[in-house]
Amino acid sequence: MKNRFPQIVQIAIISVYLIFLAGSVVRMTGSGMGCPDWPKCFGYYIPPTSEEQITWKPNTIYKEGFIIIKDEVLFVAEHDLKTEANFNAKNWANYTKHDYNKFNKYHTWTEYINRLASVLAGFVFLFLIYGAFKLRKTDKRIPILAYTAFFLMLFEAWLGKTVVDSNLTPAIITIHMVVGLIIIALLLWLKFIVSDKKPTFKYNAVFNKLLIISVLFSLIQIALGTQVRQFIDEQVKLFGFENKDYSLMNPSFKFYFHRSFTIAIVLVNLGMFYINQIKNLGYNLVNWILFLIFLETITGMLMYYAEFPLGTQATHLLAGAVLFGVQFYLWLQSRKVVSSLE
DSSP states (O other), rough: TTTTHHHHHHHHHHHHHHHHHHHHHHHHOTTSSSSSSSSSSTBBSSSSSGGGGOOOOOOOOTTTEEEEEETTTTEEESSSSOOSOOGGGGGGOOOOOOOOOOOOHHHHHHHHHHHHHHHHHHHHHHHHHHHHTTTTTOOTTTHHHHHHHHHHHHHHHHHHHHHHHHHHHHHHHHHHHHHHHHHHHHHHHHHHHHHHOOOOOOHHHHHHHHHHHHHHHHHHHHHHHHHHHHHHHHHHHHHHHHHHHHHHOOOHHHHHHHHHHHHHHHHHHHHHHHHHHTTOOOOTTHHHHHHHHHHHHHHHHHHHHHHHHHHHHHHHHHHHHHHHHHHHHHHHHHHHHHHHHE
8 A cells, every 4th residue: 555655646636626626627618517516406406408307397207306487487396206198286396496497508517517627626536535544654744634625625516505505605615616626735745645755856945935926816716816807706796797898897906916026036037947947956846937927827818809719718726736736846845854954
């Protein structure tokens, strides 16, 4: 297990980033309510592929919990039943958690794939906590980090249900993302521990200070980004997903600060890159940080000036999550160099 555990941690990290990707595609396509219930979808474990499957029909068997659409209203079966020639309201309850009453097979299956990614990640995390338990005597931090990440994944699952039941409340979606970043940090810390490589980097005081500033700036930028995302979500609810050109109409000060703050982030990270190069410190992750910041900047500009071209939202969100992970891991590397000098 000791030899396989680093691979399990790596797969767990990838699985969480796949959830980020799937979730960003859901938001990009407006598929968040593709399934009105949770964990099933219209009462099915495998979602329907056509509206005909969920439209009320006479002389048809329905299982308890199945959701139908009749006269543009959602109803849920209160028990197993077989319908008669006419609709009997006594057998059905209005689905009152929200007023969603549409069916779009593309939105439904996009949301279903998002959930499927979470389920697959759940199985990976079961292997993770099993392996962590086996290695509890090797390093006490291993089970602590693994079990904390696992319980946060369970919390994320509950948040996912809350997001659906609340009809995509923006604040809950933001919390959903922040908790995901915390899970990434825990897994990367776990990866750093089990890799157990001796530091091959050089120490530089200015570089370390810039790195700390860089991480803080990124956290501020991500927080601002979630606020901008909340504003966009509210605009989408107000004007409809099809009117993307209204998504950033009359944005708040937070948007302009978020956009302009990118300049400070670029300058700090360019400073890190310059010092890393001239001092030959050996931090290769700095190159990835610059690439991700470039990707974030380009996609941000495209979203604002080109009215959210397909894929830009997903790329922007995923690049931000990966950037956070890379910076956090770089901080772990520099921290180990400092501790080796003490």
